[in-house]
Amino acid sequence: MLLQDKVCVIAGASSLRSIGYATAELFAEHGAKVVVVDLRMDEAVLRRIRTSIEAKVVAPVIIDGCQCDVSSAQACERMVQDVIGLHGTIDCLVNSAGIVNSMSLLDIDAEALETMLSVNLKGAFYLCQKVLKVFVERRAGNIVNVASLAAQRGGGLVGGPHYAASKGGVLSLTRSIAREFGPLGIRANAICPAMIETPMLDGLSPERMGSIVESIPLRRTGSTREAAGACLFLASELSGFVTGATIDVNGGTHIH
Numbered sequence: 001m002l003l004q005d006k007v008c009v010i011a012g013a014s015s016l017r018s019i020g021y022a023t024a025e026l027f028a029e030h031g032a033k034v035v036v037v038d039l040r041m042d043e044a045v046l047r048r049i050r051t052s053i054e055a056k057v058v059a060p061v062i063i064d065g066c067q068c069d070v071s072s073a074q075a076c077e078r079m080v081q082d083v084i085g086l087h088g089t090i091d092c093l094v095n096s097a098g099i100v101n102s103m104s105l106l107d108i109d110a111e112a113l114e115t116m117l118s119v120n121l122k123g124a125f126y127l128c129q130k131v132l133k134v135f136v137e138r139r140a141g142n143i144v145n146v147a148s149l150a151a152q153r154g155g156g157l158v159g160g161p162h163y164a165a166s167k168g169g170v171l172s173l174t175r176s177i178a179r180e181f182g183p184l185g186i187r188a189n190a191i192c193p194a195m196i197e198t199p200m201l202d203g204l205s206p207e208r209m210g211s212i213v214e215s216i217p218l219r220r221t222g223s224t225r226e227a228a229g230a231c232l233f234l235a236s237e238l239s240g241f242v243t244g245a246t247i248d249v250n251g252g253t254h255i256h
């Protein structure tokens with residue numbers, strides 16, 4: 001049990017096929033009190049998540065849900081207050097909310113750029129900022145941001161330059177938080193996934209998928225469980241001396 005009774009907010013978890021959901025499931029297995037947060041969150045979505053987790057975890061699980069548009073500072077503030085009302089504190093934030101789009105740079109208009117940055121970068125900023133207020137009071141807390149290989153290699157396998165730029169911003173944000181709040185015992189790290197089997201890969205044709213997989217050293221796509229495993233490591237005391245770090249979850253696609 002790596003997260004016994006830890007209150008963990010996991011943003012971007014509405015789909016049972018998402019990295020956020022797999023993280024919620026794994027964290028619940030490790031004893032966490034999980035709050036799943038998503039733009040698409042209602043009673044039916046929460047029930048589906050609970051049912052799925054309860055079918056896999058033997059011990060009693062505590063799973064709550066919160067509807068929140070992470071691109072709104074007010075909504076993020078409200079969500080944090082709701083979680084405090086529910087559990088009294090927050091120990092960990094995993095931010096896996098995000099959107100992807102594969103447009104070419106010259107086709108990206110102001111609106112498409114604004115939408116991408118609002119969700120992926122401003123959303124990460126607001127979520128971190130709001131939970132950090134709680135963490136600073138407690139002088140403890142842990143943030144795991146889900147960035148992307150796209151931030152490292154100059155464009156993604158499925159995301160365009162605005163997606164890559166938004167995720168590059170998430171990496172810089174994570175490192176800045178680690179530097180500024182480390183003296184208070186607060187940690188912040190990121191994972192950079194690539195080719196994880198989620199709805200984000202649904203748009204790839206079988207031919208494109210085949211050629212990408214051929215170029216991955218492990219010769220396969222990754223599972224959401226494998227991405228969740230990296231989040232668990234970073235969220236737990238196993239990584240107690242790790243902050244400002246980026247963990248690649250990419251099958252060797254990008255070796256530094």
Ligand SMILES: NC(=O)c1ccc[n+]([C@@H]2O[C@H](COP(=O)([O-])OP(=O)(O)OC[C@H]3O[C@@H](n4cnc5c(N)ncnc54)[C@H](O)[C@@H]3O)[C@@H](O)[C@H]2O)c1
Pocket residue numbers: 011012013014015017018019020037038039040068069070071095096097098099100119123146147148149150192193194195196197198199200201
């Ligand atoms: N799947 C991959 O191979 C891959 C690769 C690199 C990075 N990522 C990143 O992993 C994260 C999770 O993506 P996924 O692959 O699980 O796909 P996903 O689409 O299943 O998950 C993204 C979640 O974010 C939610 N979301 C979107 N906009 C939101 C908003 N404004 N407010 C709140 N929630 C919002 C969606 O509803 C969805 O549940 C994303 O940040 C993505 O960029 C995924």
